[in-house]
Amino acid sequence: MLPESAFKVLEILERAEGALSGETISNELGITRSAVWKHINELRMMGYDISSSQKEGYRLSQPSAKLLPYEIHKKLRTQFIGKKMRYFENTPSTIWVGKQLCSEGDVDKMNGLVIIAEEQTGGVGRMGRAWVSPSGGIWITIVLKPCIPIDHIFMVTMAGSIAVARAIRKEFNLGALIKWPNDIFIGNKKVAGLLLELSAESDVVHHCLLSIGxxxxVPVTNFAPDLRDQITSICAEVGHKVDRAAFLARLLKEFESHLLLIESGEYDTIIQEWKSISCTLENRVQIRTLKNSFEGEAVDIDEFGALIIKKDNGKLERVIAGDCYHQ
Structure with missing residues (x-):
């Protein structure tokens, strides 16, 4: 990450109405002109478009398109989610980083920490499946120490799913819907997925890691040809690239507000909101679990996040985990 002094140079350039000389910046910060030049180059390497001329000096022409904590924090309006962040240009997996941090540090002090990667080289989805995570996406893991009974911990995923769908709807006016158990769809194409990993023993939750991708x-052309009719991206839906930092700031605010509802015991509020933006309920589905496969109509979701299926023989089946395919 960039040193704090580099961001102080950036703040000065952001406030300026025009170009500033290196001498002006060095005098304001009490550093040498060569240090200013060094920081300008560091900022350029992080994606900031800064022009320079001997006559006028330095001018910030374009902010960085990278998902830098500095850019997110300018727009973040949360109490604790995202106040602390760890940023990586690339990493095998943000959830792997989260596991490492939790094993080495005080999880109580990490509650709400957001781990961000521009690119994951070994992203993991449900059932250990590979998750392709190219640059241009949002690949994060949130470290949580939630005050939630262990039998309601799935609601953390519900809160995350609602937050992603609501943020997409509010930021881009796209009709995002939740597909049980943890995917977000626009139309009939997947745009996002979530994964919750839990560390607990008996009835005590030590911590959990919520990963969101x-x-x-991400241009649709970046997807494998056989996946292009199944996956979409926000930029493909709106027709242009979007401000990822502003979107992530909104998403984290949405997630925090729903998480606080769960922690205050407002379970029914979360369940009803999840139902209102579900594309799974009232649809015929095929369920595949580790033990069996069956079909029926998705009629409800219970307070523990289980999907209720009305099978063709009229019996109700409660599905806690499995793959759900819309028919």
Missing amino acids: IDVN
């Missing part, structure tokens, strides 16, 4: 500014 969203195809934001």
Whole structure:
């Protein structure tokens, strides 16, 4: 990450109405002109478009398109989610980083920490499946120490799913819907997925890691040809690249507000909102679990996040985990 002094140079350039000389910046910060030049180059390497001329000096022409904590924090309006962040240009997996941090540090102090990667080289989805995570997406893991009974911990995923769908709807006016158990769809194409990993023993939750992956500014041409009719991205839906930092700030605010509802015991509020933006309920589905496969109509979701299926023989089946295919 960039040193704090580099961001102080950036703040000065952001406030300026025109170009500033290196001498002006060095005098304001009490550093040498060569240090200013060094920081300008560091900012350029992080994606900031800064022009320079001997006559006028430095001018910030374009902010960075990278998902930098500095850019997110300018727009973030949360109490604790995202106040602390860890940023990586690339990493095998943000959830792997989260596991490492939780094993080495005080999880109580990490509650709400958001781990961000521009690119994951070994992203993991449900059932250990590979999750393709190219640059341009949002690939994050949130470290949580929630005050939620262990039998309601699935609601963390519900809160995350609602937050992603609501943020997409509010930010881009796209009709995002939740597909049980943890995917977000626009139309009949997947745009995002979530994964919750839990560390607990008996009835005590030590911590959990909520990973969220969203195809934001990822061109559809980056997807494998056989996946292009199944996956979409936000930029493909709106027709242009979008501000990822502003979108993530909104998403984290949405997630925090729904998480606080769960922690205050407002379970029914969360369940009803999830139902209102579900594309699974009232549809005929095929369920595949580790033990069996069956079909029926998805009629409800219970307070523990289980999907209720009315099978063709009229019997109700409660599905806690499995793959759900719309028919």
